[in-house]
Amino acid sequence: MIQCIDLRIEQGDFRLSGVDFRIETGEYACLMGKTGSGKTTILEAVCGLRNLQGGKILVDERDITQLKPAERGIGFVPQDAALFTTMTVRENMGFALKIRKWSKKAIDTRAEELAELLDISHLLNRKPKGLSGGEKQRVAIGRALSFYPSVICLDEPLSALDDSTKQELYQLIYRLRKDIQITALHITHALDEVRNLADKVLYLHQGKLQAHPLSDFLQIEKHFMAKEER
Numbered sequence: 001m002i003q004c005i006d007l008r009i010e011q012g013d014f015r016l017s018g019v020d021f022r023i024e025t026g027e028y029a030c031l032m033g034k035t036g037s038g039k040t041t042i043l044e045a046v047c048g049l050r051n052l053q054g055g056k057i058l059v060d061e062r063d064i065t066q067l068k069p070a071e072r073g074i075g076f077v078p079q080d081a082a083l084f085t086t087m088t089v090r091e092n093m094g095f096a097l098k099i100r101k102w103s104k105k106a107i108d109t110r111a112e113e114l115a116e117l118l119d120i121s122h123l124l125n126r127k128p129k130g131l132s133g134g135e136k137q138r139v140a141i142g143r144a145l146s147f148y149p150s151v152i153c154l155d156e157p158l159s160a161l162d163d164s165t166k167q168e169l170y171q172l173i174y175r176l177r178k179d180i181q182i183t184a185l186h187i188t189h190a191l192d193e194v195r196n197l198a199d200k201v202l203y204l205h206q207g208k209l210q211a212h213p214l215s216d217f218l219q220i221e222k223h224f225m226a227k228e229e230r
């Protein structure tokens with residue numbers, strides 16, 4: 001599970017306060033809100049990449065607020081995958097394990113296991129240049145899952161993909177959720193992604209975050225979309 005309690009974040013003139021939400025173990029939450037509302041700021045604060053001015057973050061009931069990013073047990077899929085261009089797919093997926101001082105053999109075994117899970121075994125020795133958008137996202141998901149994190153945070157992972165590649169990744173995420181327990185916080189602007197992936201929607205509007213079960217959100221989505229256009 002992941003829980004944010006009364007987060008306060010200030011960066012330049014932008015401020016968020018009273019950010020409260022909880023995602024239960026195995027739950028998939030989509031974070032929505034119009035551009036500039038602070039979605040990436042919240043996600044990166046959770047991952048330890050932005051400073052907090054107040055509040056607490058818990059993962060599996062453990063207070064991780066003061067921990068470094070690598071100590072938080074959170075896998076991160078950044079916007080546009082952001083793969084390491086000089087490394088092979090195998091090395092990208094083993095990166096977090098190398099930092100954690102796994103042996104070369106254990107890293108190789110894990111990279112191969114992930115590649116099989118993500119249907120990218122044939123790409124293990126390739127570098128990111130030339131991979132398709134969908135392939136890059138699979139590698140980024142593998143890199144994020146490599147060290148068995150409790151929680152995975154994804155920043156618009158599917159936004160640059162065409163519809164059929166998106167459908168493939170919905171199926172992949174569906175399959176992953178059956179095979180391994182995934183607790184996810186996923187930023188998106190796309191209702192289609194919400195309908196296909198979310199159990200819950202966290203909606204950020206004018207600095208306030210509200211949580212809605214998917215079924216409630218879909219019923220009131222028109223109201224929310226009208227708000228977006230204001």
Ligand SMILES: Nc1ncnc2c1ncn2[C@@H]1O[C@H](COP(=O)(O)OP(=O)(O)OP(=O)(O)O)[C@@H](O)[C@H]1O
Pocket residue numbers: 011012013014033034035036037038039040041042
């Ligand atoms: N380092 C910074 N210093 C000052 N302001 C910042 C900084 N980083 C982000 N901001 C501002 O914080 C606000 C929220 O940005 P953020 O990227 O979190 O929004 P977002 O909801 O993720 O937007 P988008 O949907 O466009 O990705 C924006 O107004 C942005 O300009």
